[in-house]
Amino acid sequence: MLRQFSLASLGLTLGGILTVVGFIAYATGNATLNLAGLFYGVPILLGGLALKSAELKPVPYSQPPSSEILALREQQATTTQNQIRKDVTRYRYGQQAHLDESLQRLGLSPIDEERPVLVSLQETSINGAYALILEFESPFISLEQWQEKQEKIEKFFGPGIRAQITQPDEKRIDLALITVVEAQNSSV
Structure with missing residues (x-):
């Protein structure tokens, strides 16, 4: 609240x-x-x-999650997915952009002017697994550059997360952080 x-x-x-x-x-x-x-x-x-x-406003949902997705989140979401969702959907102070440090560590923010900007997020199910989709405006970082970092993204946000990177339009990148269901079941 x-x-x-x-x-x-x-x-x-x-x-x-x-x-x-x-x-x-x-x-x-x-x-x-x-x-x-x-x-x-x-x-x-x-x-x-x-x-x-110094205020950074919360990132809005592009589509509000349904009750089925909320139930799936409770069952499958990793600690990292929950932390990201909570961090980007609240007011932040003293930061330039949401996930700016993460993008810098991943090599996706060479300078502040070229940093992808998180504009919205959504929660969904991909092949029965919970997925947190981060929707970035990324006019300076190409899809190929994002895809080169896919393994690094999975290690950075893992364990138990698979990354899927898509480009719905020319200047936008969607990064889906998908729960690896097998990894969660074997750890229970």
Whole structure:
């Protein structure tokens, strides 16, 4: 619940209200409210502004998961798939883009301007296995470059994950992180 709420918006709202109350109290001669409003309101307002400037919004779902997919997620999703899904669907602060460090370690982000941008995600079933599909805008990194990194992607996000890379249109890459069902069954 809280991961879907912007701390920056909370800071701006609360700080703004306290600051306005402080100014009104100053104008009406109420010293106690003036001090409380200004001494608490202004720093909270400035903190909210700082957070807003470093805020990274949650990635939306391109298709909301059905109840069948949610049940499949509960049964098959790996810890890594769950962590990725939780991280990209909440507000983040102080990062340039979602999964920026991961892309850099995989060699898919040579410079910030060429970094693929995660624009949406979806959860689905591929051949009976749970799949988390990360949908990237990738105008500078070609499908061939992504495919060269497929084994590295599987090792990076594994164990128990198989990567499938597709290109639905010229500037978009879909990275499906698919649960390897045999690996999960043998570990149980």
